[in-house]
Amino acid sequence: MLKIENLHAEIDGKEILKGLSLEVNAGEVHAIMGPNGAGKSTLAYVLGGRPGYEVTQGSATFMGQDLLAMEPHERAAAGFFLGFQYPVEIPGVSNVQFLREALNSQRKSRGQEPLSGGEFLKLAKEKAGLLRLDMEMLKRPVNVGFSGGEKKRNEMVQMGILDPSFAVLDETDSGLDIDALKVVGEGINAIMRSQNKGVLLITHYQRLLDYVQPDKVHILAAGRIVKTGGPDLARQLEDEGYDEVMAA
Amino acid sequence: MTALPTTRDEGWRYADIDAVAKLGADALDHWKEVSLAAGESQRHCMVVGSDAPELHRIRLSVGKGARAELFVVVTGSDYCRVEVETDLAEGAHFELGGVTIGGGHAVREIVTRTTHDAPEATSNQVVRAVHWGEATGNFLGAINVGRLGQRTDAAQDFKALVLEKGASANAKPELEIFADDVKCAHGAAIGQMDEMARYYMASRGLAPDVAKRLLIRAFIADALAALEDEEEAERLLEAALEVLEKRT
Numbered sequence: 001m002l003k004i005e006n007l008h009a010e011i012d013g014k015e016i017l018k019g020l021s022l023e024v025n026a027g028e029v030h031a032i033m034g035p036n037g038a039g040k041s042t043l044a045y046v047l048g049g050r051p052g053y054e055v056t057q058g059s060a061t062f063m064g065q066d067l068l069a070m071e072p073h074e075r076a077a078a079g080f081f082l083g084f085q086y087p088v089e090i091p092g093v094s095n096v097q098f099l100r101e102a103l104n105s106q107r108k109s110r111g112q113e114p115l116s117g118g119e120f121l122k123l124a125k126e127k128a129g130l131l132r133l134d135m136e137m138l139k140r141p142v143n144v145g146f147s148g149g150e151k152k153r154n155e156m157v158q159m160g161i162l163d164p165s166f167a168v169l170d171e172t173d174s175g176l177d178i179d180a181l182k183v184v185g186e187g188i189n190a191i192m193r194s195q196n197k198g199v200l201l202i203t204h205y206q207r208l209l210d211y212v213q214p215d216k217v218h219i220l221a222a223g224r225i226v227k228t229g230g231p232d233l234a235r236q237l238e239d240e241g242y243d244e245v246m247a248a
Numbered sequence: 249m250t251a252l253p254t255t256r257d258e259g260w261r262y263a264d265i266d267a268v269a270k271l272g273a274d275a276l277d278h279w280k281e282v283s284l285a286a287g288e289s290q291r292h293c294m295v296v297g298s299d300a301p302e303l304h305r306i307r308l309s310v311g312k313g314a315r316a317e318l319f320v321v322v323t324g325s326d327y328c329r330v331e332v333e334t335d336l337a338e339g340a341h342f343e344l345g346g347v348t349i350g351g352g353h354a355v356r357e358i359v360t361r362t363t364h365d366a367p368e369a370t371s372n373q374v375v376r377a378v379h380w381g382e383a384t385g386n387f388l389g390a391i392n393v394g395r396l397g398q399r400t401d402a403a404q405d406f407k408a409l410v411l412e413k414g415a416s417a418n419a420k421p422e423l424e425i426f427a428d429d430v431k432c433a434h435g436a437a438i439g440q441m442d443e444m445a446r447y448y449m450a451s452r453g454l455a456p457d458v459a460k461r462l463l464i465r466a467f468i469a470d471a472l473a474a475l476e477d478e479e480e481a482e483r484l485l486e487a488a489l490e491v492l493e494k495r496t
Contacts, residue, residue: 048451051443076453088448092466098449101462106453141466158452 001026001198002047002067002166007058008223009046016042018223019058022200024166029192029199031209031234034220035242040202041085043220044170048082049075062166076102077109079165083172085202087151090142095154096124098142099161106162127160131187148175156187167192168200173208185211206238221246250276259331262386262418264355267301267327279305284314286337291316293480295487296330297323305331310340312366317343319475321484322356323491331359336369344373345471349488351381351415351495358387362402364430365394370401376471377408378464378488379415380495389434390422397427404434409467411441464492 002024009017016039024030046053049072060067104114128135131153143151192199217233218225253260310316322328334342348356362371377385387406408417419436449459475481
């Protein structure tokens, strides 16, 4: 579903990703863990097409298409979703307005009819309920005045509404309390656990993986995947730390 | 007859003096006089925009406890100046919402002189400017609080969005206060489009032009927030956004 080969990327001339390869098949959840500065968020942004992140070598293919050749909004329309580590505040634009425009833009580019206001609100209400986010918050400007946890839950509500085929979730668990972590974990399962969807979870902690069981766990260090294993690898990291596991 | 101004005159410092000369000195003498009786409320909404220079000079005399509201969108493709001189009686209120928007080489400006020379009068002015090309947007706002203007509450808020290098905005707040129990607030900020917000919106599937329209709409909506007639507010917003869409 997502195939990354020998990816090299830099920001301001500084190389961060140094030959990263990774493949996630449909129906799979992969987790990427790694020390600070390893390039985890850079990978997320490169896949999401953030301006300023320059790919110098390698490829990323998403459902047979050259992901890196697409504009960010085209990636979204193709079914790619990026859950932000730091969701952005947009004063003056309500969540409902923003998401309805976004969903209908995506539908339009896929040749589908736009959803009416009523249909959209029904969908939004359902997904907000799933993530236990008050519907009133969706009427407020995007992420403005939201707590860290609310912003992350809002990311997942957006994912639920947009219903992508593939999601890269960049530290969606950071800033969540224990109860919210469970809600978000269950939300990810409900929205993304399917035979024709895939997930790449970027996380620092084992905890989220208790709720969203990964099929594979990768360790990213110094811009490359240095070790791949099953769910046990995450537990081993939690117990022993990166230095020891990577040295083994 | 009034002599033609030069840029050495404070109130005309950023004006397009050639365009003023084209209008001729007669135009300078043409003031629209509006008087509000005690307790009266009047609202005036206007879209100023043609392809020839325009000068609108308004003198408002707001009676005791009366309320004058002016909402203006300046969209012309040549020099446009809307100038408002307001004299507030005891307990009167003046509300101004202004937008200047456009590209090309034109100078578009809103110039106000608000006199608080009676107790407990209030005024609130919110102006937003959005410019590109080599256009200029100006807000010159003078507030004069005389000796009798005790317990004045006056506020001015100007923000400009400069979409391209070459466009500019000027803010010139001018406060002259002779009473000692007075609240006068003023703020001015000139900046560029929030690129992270645009990227965030793109990542959810919004095409760049749609994202930009939403962001600019939110930005200028501040100036119309006090306009309680939603239909009028929508009409003014659309008039402003139409200029953005015509942009080549």
